[in-house]
Amino acid sequence: MASGERASFKNPVVNWIDERLPVFTLMNKEYGVFPTPRNFNYFWNFGAIAMVMLVLMLVTGIVLAMHYTPHADHAFGSVERIMRDVNWGWMIRYLHMNGASFFFIAVYIHIFRGMYYGSYKKPRELLWIFGVLIFLLMMATAFMGYTLPWSQMGGWAATVITNLFSAIPLIGGPLVELLWGGFSVDNPTLNRFFALHYLLPFVIFAVVFLHVWALHITGSNNPLGIEPKGKQDTLPFHPYYTAKDTFGLSIFLILYLLVSFYAPNMFAHPDHFVEFNPMQTPPHIVPEWYFLPFYAILRAITFDIGIPFTEIVFIPAKLGGVIAMFGAVAMLFIMPWLDTHPVKSARFRPQYKLFLLLLVVDFLILGYVGMEPADAMLFGSIKLLYLGQLCTAYYFAYFIVILPWLSRTEKALPLPSSISEAVLNKHKAKPSPEAAA
Amino acid sequence: MLRLIPILFCFVIAIGAASPAKAAEGEHPPHLHWSFQGMFGSYDKAALQRGYKVYSQVCAACHSMDRVYYRNLTALGYSEAEVKAIAAGFTVTDGPNDEGDMFERPARPSDHMVNPFPNKEAAVYANNGAFPPDMSLLAKARHGGANYIFGVMTGYEEPPVDAELLPGQYWNRYMPGHVIAMAPPLSDGMVSYEDGSPETVAQYASDVAHFLSWASEPTLESRKRTGFKALLFLLVFAGVMYATKKKIWANAH
Ligand code: HEM
Numbered sequence: 240m241a242s243g244e245r246a247s248f249k250n251p252v253v254n255w256i257d258e259r260l261p262v263f264t265l266m267n268k269e270y271g272v273f274p275t276p277r278n279f280n281y282f283w284n285f286g287a288i289a290m291v292m293l294v295l296m297l298v299t300g301i302v303l304a305m306h307y308t309p310h311a312d313h314a315f316g317s318v319e320r321i322m323r324d325v326n327w328g329w330m331i332r333y334l335h336m337n338g339a340s341f342f343f344i345a346v347y348i349h350i351f352r353g354m355y356y357g358s359y360k361k362p363r364e365l366l367w368i369f370g371v372l373i374f375l376l377m378m379a380t381a382f383m384g385y386t387l388p389w390s391q392m393g394g395w396a397a398t399v400i401t402n403l404f405s406a407i408p409l410i411g412g413p414l415v416e417l418l419w420g421g422f423s424v425d426n427p428t429l430n431r432f433f434a435l436h437y438l439l440p441f442v443i444f445a446v447v448f449l450h451v452w453a454l455h456i457t458g459s460n461n462p463l464g465i466e467p468k469g470k471q472d473t474l475p476f477h478p479y480y481t482a483k484d485t486f487g488l489s490i491f492l493i494l495y496l497l498v499s500f501y502a503p504n505m506f507a508h509p510d511h512f513v514e515f516n517p518m519q520t521p522p523h524i525v526p527e528w529y530f531l532p533f534y535a536i537l538r539a540i541t542f543d544i545g546i547p548f549t550e551i552v553f554i555p556a557k558l559g560g561v562i563a564m565f566g567a568v569a570m571l572f573i574m575p576w577l578d579t580h581p582v583k584s585a586r587f588r589p590q591y592k593l594f595l596l597l598l599v600v601d602f603l604i605l606g607y608v609g610m611e612p613a614d615a616m617l618f619g620s621i622k623l624l625y626l627g628q629l630c631t632a633y634y635f636a637y638f639i640v641i642l643p644w645l646s647r648t649e650k651a652l653p654l655p656s657s658i659s660e661a662v663l664n665k666h667k668a669k670p671s672p673e674a675a676a
Numbered sequence: 677m678l679r680l681i682p683i684l685f686c687f688v689i690a691i692g693a694a695s696p697a698k699a700a701e702g703e704h705p706p707h708l709h710w711s712f713q714g715m716f717g718s719y720d721k722a723a724l725q726r727g728y729k730v731y732s733q734v735c736a737a738c739h740s741m742d743r744v745y746y747r748n749l750t751a752l753g754y755s756e757a758e759v760k761a762i763a764a765g766f767t768v769t770d771g772p773n774d775e776g777d778m779f780e781r782p783a784r785p786s787d788h789m790v791n792p793f794p795n796k797e798a799a800v801y802a803n804n805g806a807f808p809p810d811m812s813l814l815a816k817a818r819h820g821g822a823n824y825i826f827g828v829m830t831g832y833e834e835p836p837v838d839a840e841l842l843p844g845q846y847w848n849r850y851m852p853g854h855v856i857a858m859a860p861p862l863s864d865g866m867v868s869y870e871d872g873s874p875e876t877v878a879q880y881a882s883d884v885a886h887f888l889s890w891a892s893e894p895t896l897e898s899r900k901r902t903g904f905k906a907l908l909f910l911l912v913f914a915g916v917m918y919a920t921k922k923k924i925w926a927n928a929h
Contacts, residue, residue, distance in 0.1 A: 500902065500904075
């Protein structure tokens with residue numbers, strides 16, 4: 240990556256090192272002078288924010304691991320020891336616990352940004368795929384982390400979710416036994432979840448590296464979705480975006496610390512503070528909030544799929560739910576090939592914009608449905624399940640039907656001829672008539 | 677700047693969508709004012725001491741609290757010597773000694789609060805088949821926290837005519853499902869207070885709920901203090917960064 244021109248540095252030590260291993264040249268090229276579109280809005284802060292959250296999770300996690308005991312008889316007690324007796328243990332744990340939530344908030348906004356401004360489109364498909372992979376790995380990591388305190392909610396969520404894999408034909412049964420390390424969620428499960436929970440964040444780190452590498456090959460997208468044409472369209476990353484990112488990050492951290500220090504159990508269910516008891520099912524098992532929309536999709540498939548009016552079933556309901564849940568993430572992977580419209584930014588695609596914002600509302604409703612008990616009613620008379628099924632249908636229709644259809648039919652608004660032109664126009668009192676035409 | 681609004685809006689939605697709090701069937705308990713609420717809230721030491729008294733004289737007959745140690749009681753305002761004396765009032769089994777025998781000794785500040793029953797089975801057996809839950813985390817382990825505990829203490833009622841209760845079961849407004857296997861533990865005048873506070877069920881209930889909140893979250897006060905400093909720093913930092921950003925970008929627009 241770093242072969243070619245070397246920058247020169249005033250500091251002799253820096254220069255000495257750089258001659259032998261050009262890390263400073265690399266940093267300067269990728270984060271110093273790196274040409275970045277000049278028109279980013281604050282949505283472009285969330286990549287850097289997610290990166291900081293990942294590092295924060297690694298640091299707090301490693302400190303927790305120094306005091307945590309991965310054994311079914313001691314895990315819950317050791318977490319309480321961290322809360323009560325370890326110096327600053329309560330802070331480390333609350334930062335880790337809420338850090339997971341804020342990491343997901345950042346990543347959800349980051350993904351939405353990509354969808355709104357068409358950042359998944361050529362030439363950034365691989366960059367996007369690495370991103371979705373990170374999202375998937377985060378979900379696996381958070382899921383396993385949630386079982387580590389060995390609480391009622393964590394243990395039962397693990398039981399419910401691992402049980403799903405038993406729906407897979409042929410390999411399902413053995414796969415679940417492999418996940419459990421036995422015949423139920425027990426000490427071996429906790430041990431392997433801890434090992435994997437420690438490992439996966441480092442895998443995420445590696446994929447983030449690839450993600451950023453791919454980003455620096457194609458360069459960033461921007462709110463207009465048109466590629467920079469020359470120097471007038473870009474600014475060096477430093478100091479312009481280092482300053483803007485640091486400001487955005489500090490606002491994000493304020494919100495994060497506000498929750499971590501003043502409402503640290505806001506995202507936690509009371510059953511997360513009761514030790515796991517495999518003999519006693521809690522009345523209402525809910526996953527962490529960031530899984531709720533996918534959980535609703537899972538539960539929306541309550542019917543077998545087969546030949547109507549016969550006994551023949553191809554996909555039993557349980558398997559159908561699992562396929563739908565993973566399919567929902569798979570949609571993100573193939574999104575670059577579902578939406579082939581040449582215009583990237585939703586600013587110039589009013590129809591796309593409408594359907595995307597509907598998808599956001601749809602996703603939030605799914606989250607609500609996922610939170611409620613399976614037999615909940617809406618306004619006392621309609622089964623909430625139907626709402627969940629409707630929203631699931633829209634979720635998949637958005638990707639499979641609406642995107643390909645819009646790709647062919649939507650007529651985009653006229654694009655500005657360049658980023659610099661659009662930026663300059665915005666700062667005149669009124670847009671010039673040529674730009675509006 | 678205006679562009680920040682949609683982002684903040686996203687947060688609000690995300691957080692709103694996130695709050696999983698949903699009470700099960702029981703009624704919502706009354707909302708009391710607690711001194712430990714709010715940004716600068718802290719525990720009321722007098723209430724904690726009264727609550728500990730209620731706990732140790734009443735609840736501790738059935739409920740354990742084994743994640744709390746006698747040494748922790750200094751947080752209620754007791755001196756080291758007082759804590760030593762409190763601990764010495766309890767007996768624990770220790771050992772084996774040099775001869776291999778278990779022996780009894782007075783508890784020390786480094787012991788956790790002694791359990792009323794030798795094991796879970798004994799606790800269930802002594803309580804008509806119901807298990808009195810450990811109280812170390814009880815306030816965090818129920819929707820409503822301190823309000824809920826206060827509610828259960830004061831929510832005993834005559835059962836509706838069509839309710840069928842087994843012997844040892846009682847009707848409680850705030851218990852999920854309304855049926856509870858704990859006899860009303862409190863009655864007026866049962867614990868004597870030295871500080872002149874009313875010796876009523878309502879006062880006992882709020883004091884013991886206060887104490888149980890402390891037991892489940894003993895680090896609340898240092899958490900709020902630390903959070904205040906961290907936020908103050910970040911606010912100043914964000915302000916400086918905003919000014920810096922403005923200055924840097926002044927020539928770029
Ligand atoms: C991608 C980054 C990570 C995510 C999303 C994540 C997520 C989580 C979650 C949701 C929990 C449950 C929190 C609770 O309820 O207390 C947890 C617990 C835990 N995590 Fe992580 N984690 C990450 C990285 C790490 C790392 C790098 C380590 C280091 C080994 C680690 C160690 C632990 C430990 C020991 C616990 C149990 C203690 C506790 O529950 O507070 N985590 N994690």
